[in-house]
Each structure stands twice: as structure tokens, then as C-alpha cells.
């Protein structure tokens with residue numbers, strides 16, 4: 001039985017009883033959560049809700065709660081980057097599974113269902129702009145999961161080894177981890193109209209995804225090698241920045257999670273669309289109907 005009292009320095013609770021960064025109260029948490037990067041996208045998702053019950057904004061974390069087709073749901077923005085996911089997942093889990101009065105872990109575990117709807121760059125030539133790609137595997141280049149016990153138990157170690165060998169992984173980078181999405185959630189949300197992919201969560205948008213603007217890259221061949229890599233015959237499909245820590249932490253904390261991204265750039269064909277919002281909106285409508 002876990003009777004540890006979590007010190008105020010480890011889990012900061014604001015004077016109004018809300019959790020430190022997200023500024024959400026335990027009673028505001030819903031079991032089903034849509035995650036998006038852009039705080040402005042939260043408004044777009046909430047336009048589909050039947051009603052709004054609360055709205056909270058703190059830094060890049062913007063949350064709107066309400067109902068969709070009669071069932072409680074909330075949409076929260078996590079901002080850009082895998083480090084933010086450490087904050088978002090830890091605080092959402094604390095809202096669900098820590099008693100804020102006693103600071104002890106609750107006896108009965110509450111499981112959350114989290115679906116991230118994001119944007120992404122394709123790493124295969126046939127993935128055209130506007131395609132929705134589910135991360136059935138997420139490959140974390142960020143290293144967040146490596147800080148937690150249990151990292152090896154939730155990761156595909158053989159995949160990691162093969163990947164590092166094939167691309168000649170630079171030892172100065174964080175060791176990559178590979179985690180699988182929740183299979184039931186992927187089938188329920190992906191059906192047969194979304195591509196199942198292997199998604200990399202990069203630790204930056206430019207150099208860490210092989211983009212060259214003014215600075216030269218340490219390993220300029222990396223994307224070409226990633227494009228050529230296959231695991232069990234399947235290719236790595238796309239780059240974004242949050243699916244791996246989301247999925248890895250969900251596995252460690254006992255939640256159901258997945259990421260689906262709309263392709264907004266193709267890195268092999270060198271094309272991109274800044275007018276991606278209609279495709280993302282359509283994806284949001286589909287996910288809301290299936291979550």
C-alpha cells in the first residue's frame with residue numbers, strides 16, 4: 001500500500017487548489033481528453049462541444065471543458081515540445097490519482113483516455129499533405145522516458161537496437177525509446193481511414209528534424225537513413241514532437257493514449273502547406289465522434 005505523502009516541493013498545488021502549471025482543479029478533470037499543441041486549436045475543438053463548462057488558461061496550457069454528444073470531455077493544449085508532456089501527463093495523472101487534501105496516491109486508480117491531435121512532417125514520399133497518420137509506434141528522440149523506472153518494460157528494446165544500428169545513432173543525442181500506442185484506441189479511432197505509422201518525436205523542429213536554415217547539421221544523412229529503415233517491413237513515417245513522451249508516460253502511469261497527426265509538410269518531396277487548418281478541423285470532428 002502506498003502511504004507516501006508527496007511533499008509540496010514535488011507536487012505544487014496553487015492556493016486555489018489547482019495543479020501548478022495546468023491550473024486545473026481535480027473536479028474539472030474529465031476521463032476523456034483531447035490534447036493539441038496550439039492553444040488556439042483548443043477553441044476550434046471546443047466549437048464542436050454541445051456546451052462549455054469551464055475554461056482555464058495558464059502559459060501555453062489552455063483548457064476548455066464541456067460535453068460532446070452528451071458526454072463530458074475536455075481539450076487541453078500542451079504547447080510545443082516533449083518536455084511539456086512531462087508536465088502535462090504528470091499533472092493530469094495527479095489530478096486523477098492523487099488526493100490533493102492528503103497528498104497521497106488514491107487507492108483506486110482512475111484511467112484517462114488521451115488522444116493527441118497534431119500536425120506533422122512526412123518522411124515517406126507517398127504520404128501526401130492532409131493525410132492523417134496514427135502513431136502506432138512512437139520513437140522518442142527526446143529522452144524524457146529515460147528518466148523513469150520502468151522505461152525498459154514499456155519500450156520495444158529490439159526496435160531501439162535495430163534503429164540505432166541502422167542509422168548510426170550519434171552518442172551525443174539522448175538514447176531513443178520506442179513505445180506502442182494503445183491498440184484498442186488505435187482501432188476505435190483509426191478505423192480504416194487513417195494511416196498506421198511509426199512517428200518520431202523530435203526534440204526540436206529545425207536541426208533535430210534535419211532542417212537546415214543557417215546552421216549546418218551534425219548528421220546530414222539522418223533523414224535519408226530513417227526513410228530507408230524498416231522494422232518488421234514497416235517504415236518510419238513522420239516527425240512531430242510529443243507523441244512518444246505522451247505514450248510512454250501513459251503506459252507507465254496506466255492511461256490509454258494515442259496520437260494522430262495531419263501531415264502538413266513532406267520532407268522527402270520538399271513541399272508544405274501553411275493552409276492545413278481545414279484538414280485538422282476534419283480530423284478533430286472524426287476523432288470526437290470516435291473517442
Ligand SMILES: O=P(O)(O)O[C@H]1O[C@H](CO)[C@@H](O)[C@H]1O
Nearest residue numbers: 037038080118119240241242
Ligand atoms: O500541431 P502540434 O500539435 O503543435 O504538433 C506539431 O507542431 C509543432 C511544431 O510546429 C509541434 O508541437 C509538433 O508536434
Ligand SMILES: O=c1cc[nH]c(=O)[nH]1
Nearest residue numbers: 119120121239240241
Ligand atoms: O515537419 C513538421 C511539421 C509539423 N510539426 C513538426 O514537428 N514537424
